[in-house]
Amino acid sequence: MSQPSSSTAAPVKFAYWVPNVSGGLVVSTIEQRTDWSLEYNQRLAVAAEKAGFEYALSQIRFTAGYGAEYQHESVSFSQALLHATTKLKVLAAILPGPWNPAVVAKQIATIDHISNGRIAINVVSGWFKGEFQAIGEPWLEHDERYRRSNEFIRALKGIWTQDNFTFKGDFYRFSDYTLSPKPVQKPHPEIFQGGSSRAARDNAASVSDWYFTNGNTPEGLKAQIDDIQAKAAQNGHTVRIGVNAFVIARATRRKKPGPCWRTSSGTRTSRRCMPSATRSSRPARHRPKARATGPSRPSRTWCNTTTASAPTSSARRSRSPSASWRSRPSAWT
Numbered sequence: 368m369s370q371p372s373s374s375t376a377a378p379v380k381f382a383y384w385v386p387n388v389s390g391g392l393v394v395s396t397i398e399q400r401t402d403w404s405l406e407y408n409q410r411l412a413v414a415a416e417k418a419g420f421e422y423a424l425s426q427i428r429f430t431a432g433y434g435a436e437y438q439h440e441s442v443s444f445s446q447a448l449l450h451a452t453t454k455l456k457v458l459a460a461i462l463p464g465p466w467n468p469a470v471v472a473k474q475i476a477t478i479d480h481i482s483n484g485r486i487a488i489n490v491v492s493g494w495f496k497g498e499f500q501a502i503g504e505p506w507l508e509h510d511e512r513y514r515r516s517n518e519f520i521r522a523l524k525g526i527w528t529q530d531n532f533t534f535k536g537d538f539y540r541f542s543d544y545t546l547s548p549k550p551v552q553k554p555h556p557e558i559f560q561g562g563s564s565r566a567a568r569d570n571a572a573s574v575s576d577w578y579f580t581n582g583n584t585p586e587g588l589k590a591q592i593d594d595i596q597a598k599a600a601q602n603g604h605t606v607r608i609g610v611n612a613f614v615i616a617r618a619t620r621r622k623k624p625g626p627c628w629r630t631s632s633g634t635r636t637s638r639r640c641m642p643s644a645t646r647s648s649r650p651a652r653h654r655p656k657a658r659a660t661g662p663s664r665p666s667r668t669w670c671n672t673t674t675a676s677a678p679t680s681s682a683r684r685s686r687s688p689s690a691s692w693r694s695r696p697s698a699w700t
Contacts, residue, residue, distance in 0.1 A: 382422030382609070383415055385457070387444045391434025403437055408444070409451035416455040423448060424559075427460035427491060430498045442474055449482040458487045458559055463515050464504045468522035468539055472546055476527065479550040487557040488523075489579065492516045492567070513566035514538075520558055520574040527555035559609065563591070571606050572598035579609040 385408060386392055386401035393399050401407070412423060425441040425448075445459040459478075461471055471488065478486045492512040493499065499506045507515060518536040525532045526546050534541040550556050560571055561579035571578035572595050580591060592608050599606045 377607075380421045381419065382424055382458075383411075383420055385423050385425040385444070385448065386411070387425050387439040387441065388428060388435035389437040403435075403439065405439070405444070405447055408448060412448045412452050412455055412457075416452045420455065422456050422458060422487075424458045424489060425460055427462050428498070429462070429465060430495075430501050432497075433495065442478070445486065446478050446481070449478070449485055452485075454485075456485045456487055456557075458489045458557075460489045460491050462491050462493055463512075463519040463538075464493060464499060465502065468519055468526060469541070469544070469546075472523055472526040475556055476546060476548065476550045479552055479556055480548065484551040484556075487559060489559040489561070490516050490520060490575070492560075492562065509564065510566045513562070513564075513570045516560065517570050517574055520560070520570075523558065524555055524574070568595050569598065571595055573602050573604055575606055577607050577609050579611070581611045 384392060386403055387408060389403040390399055392401060401411075415423060423445075425445045426438070427441040428435060428438040431437065441460040445457040448455070448457050459475070475486055475488060492515070496506050515538045518534075518538045522534050522536070522539045522541060525534055526541070526544065527550055530545045532541050532544045532546075557576045558574075559577040559579050560575040561567065561581070562570075563581060563583075568578070568591070578595055580588070582588075583591060588610065595606060595608070
């Protein structure tokens with residue numbers, strides 16, 4: 368995890384992916400157990416807020432498929448989650464192309480007032496050509512999509528902070544445009560952006576407030592963050608880093624320590640609270656018999672949070688059928 372540019376490190380903030388889509392949230396082959404309904408998502412948002420999560424990231428998909436047959440639109444769904452919470456900030460995913468900066472600026476400024484400054488956006492440059500073609504949007508090549516996102520973000524910032532805003536770009540043009548009222552958040556709602564390519568990193572280093580990266584090795588992640596922050600410093604810009612992470616829960620053979628029991632001859636240790644090595648070394652005649660109700664249930668243990676990467680095939684084979692991948696939390700600094 369990178370450190371902010373100031374000498375004092377800022378606290379780590381936590382976020383979760385909003386399951387406003389019906390699938391595609393986990394890299395495991397185990398069936399997803401989240402629900403894309405509003406009722407479930409509002410309960411999840413309230414629980415996340417109580418647990419100390421500060422951000423929730425909704426997703427944008429315009430077409431059914433690639434892991435999710437059903438999807439709720441991100442901006443309106445984010446507003447519904449804000450109505451159910453009091454502190455959580457929700458990031459609405461925005462896709463340049465289908466959205467114009469003027470429409471987004473107006474939508475988000477209104478929600479910012481309604482929620483008292485608890486809305487942000489995640490600008491998604493797009494990767495699925497079929498989605499753009501299905502809705503009649505022109506498909507741009509990779510670096511051009513990030514160049515359009517750069518203009519999109521610059522236009523948003525101008526609309527949110529200036530009166531009589533004028534902008535002459537290759538993708539967007541504004542002439543003497545004034546948005547009123549301006550957002551509650553100053554200078555403007557936070558702007559997030561993801562991607563791992565050179566174009567994505569350069570875009571983050573010039574215009575984005577947050578750069579959201581996927582998994583990498585610790586060394587690779589550090590190199591990526593150092594590169595972005597060095598380029599941002601050259602541009603007179605500051606950017607903070609979000610890292611996608613997973614928490615894995617699985618069944619283990621390790622038993623929880625159980626209560627010891629006393630006999631007339633003194634204190635004896637029950638099978639459940641003895642180390643496994645001690646149990647296996649004792650002669651069979653001295654081992655306590657299994658209870659009639661059967662062996663104790665395996666405990667659950669939490670593994671360390673790791674950066675997002677697909678598990679290896681051997682890891683998949685080694686997992687218990689009862690293991691599950693939880694919803695993806697993200698640790699942001």
